[in-house]
Amino acid sequence: MPILITAKVADFRRCGIAHSDNTTSYPDDRFTAAQLAELQADPMLVVSVVNEADVPSPGADSQTQVAGLTEEVSRLTTELDTVTAERDALKKDLAALKKDAKKPTKED
Known part of the structure; x- marks a missing residue:
């Protein structure tokens, strides 16, 4: 109970x-x-x-809410993957720029 x-x-x-x-x-x-x-x-x-019988079971509203939250998690996961890929590309570009900045130029 x-x-x-x-x-x-x-x-x-x-x-x-x-x-x-x-x-x-x-x-x-x-x-x-x-x-x-x-x-x-x-x-x-x-x-x-x-008693177990007195406890309300999850209804359609709960199931609808779970479905909506599952969809939101999926959307946010996709968005996170996109932002992470953009971040990684920017890090790579920044590293290349730093490397180029350290190279001596002909004027030096």
Whole structure:
């Protein structure tokens, strides 16, 4: 049975965890019985132990959001590859210019 925890103040710490002010689900074996009792007794936390059937499954909105994020990651990866290639070409050009600048000229 999952354990749902919501902090009344963001990043409130208890049992070694900075709890969010958004509800977070933890597996039932995440906390010892003593830790769970401590969490439930803390007035700064809202702790619920629920049945698996009561936890909402990801819906179409979540799947759409994941698809959009996956597409964005792909776009950004392509952009990163392009910028990296441009950077490497510029480094090569700069090295060639520095090398040419060190060559003595006929006037020297």
